[in-house]
Amino acid sequence: MEQRASGIDGSLGTGNGYRPAGSTIGDAVSDGGFALGFTQKAPRAHPFLFAENLTHSYVVAGRALRLFDGLSFALNAGELVAIVGQSGAGKSTLLHLLGALDTPTSGRVVCDATCVTTLTRKQAARYRNLDVGYVWQFHYLLPEFSAAENVAMPLLARGDRKSEALHSARSWLERVGLSGRAEHRAGELSGGEQQRVAIARALITEPKLLLADEPTGDLDSESAESVFSLIESLHRSREMTTVLVTHNMALARRADRVLRLTRGKLEEVSAEAV
Numbered sequence: 219m220e221q222r223a224s225g226i227d228g229s230l231g232t233g234n235g236y237r238p239a240g241s242t243i244g245d246a247v248s249d250g251g252f253a254l255g256f257t258q259k260a261p262r263a264h265p266f267l268f269a270e271n272l273t274h275s276y277v278v279a280g281r282a283l284r285l286f287d288g289l290s291f292a293l294n295a296g297e298l299v300a301i302v303g304q305s306g307a308g309k310s311t312l313l314h315l316l317g318a319l320d321t322p323t324s325g326r327v328v329c330d331a332t333c334v335t336t337l338t339r340k341q342a343a344r345y346r347n348l349d350v351g352y353v354w355q356f357h358y359l360l361p362e363f364s365a366a367e368n369v370a371m372p373l374l375a376r377g378d379r380k381s382e383a384l385h386s387a388r389s390w391l392e393r394v395g396l397s398g399r400a401e402h403r404a405g406e407l408s409g410g411e412q413q414r415v416a417i418a419r420a421l422i423t424e425p426k427l428l429l430a431d432e433p434t435g436d437l438d439s440e441s442a443e444s445v446f447s448l449i450e451s452l453h454r455s456r457e458m459t460t461v462l463v464t465h466n467m468a469l470a471r472r473a474d475r476v477l478r479l480t481r482g483k484l485e486e487v488s489a490e491a492v
Contacts, residue, residue: 272327329345359416
């Protein structure tokens, strides 16, 4: 029998089974019913993504190091949210928890009615392949394959025909301005071009959630602006929900909201304050 977790206002919410993005979360949040963990405007009903009372601990030299301390937040569908904070604060780890690449010590993450933290390994892999696009600071392209083949990898991994996957990959490379570079290998592309290929690879499955971890961190200022503008444009046109970790305050200020991770919690800050 499917287990169901109580919603954050006490109502019945998501179960443990994986459900692809697109299903509704129901009445998961009621006005005043959720302690968001940071100061913001009136609480938003029906969040697309929320984390509740997350803690995450590591053992270092025999001692437990707690990274998060009851961290909670909520995002609406279609928001572009920037997360800033000092190095080592846990920004990348938080993205790993949202993307089912890691599990918290306690607490939970719910994305579009799917309780991410209770997925089996197989369910988590399916969630990542269907619902989540991930752009890393380093592109992680496979050097022995062409740009088109790299972009096609998520579709090939789920069993799509190679011809169809490559057709979709070339279409996405055109969208990111690299139609003429489809057959080039990673070493034949500039840093900015490599990151554009990585963005196309992240979005070829048309995910609802995009997680971007310092996607411009290894780029010069001109390439960084170009890559961020591309992410910004695709975010709007694809109506995704995007969480961007960045140290670039100029880029963070262009997000819908800015959250600062400090002392294990998130606090919302104004664009002028970053």
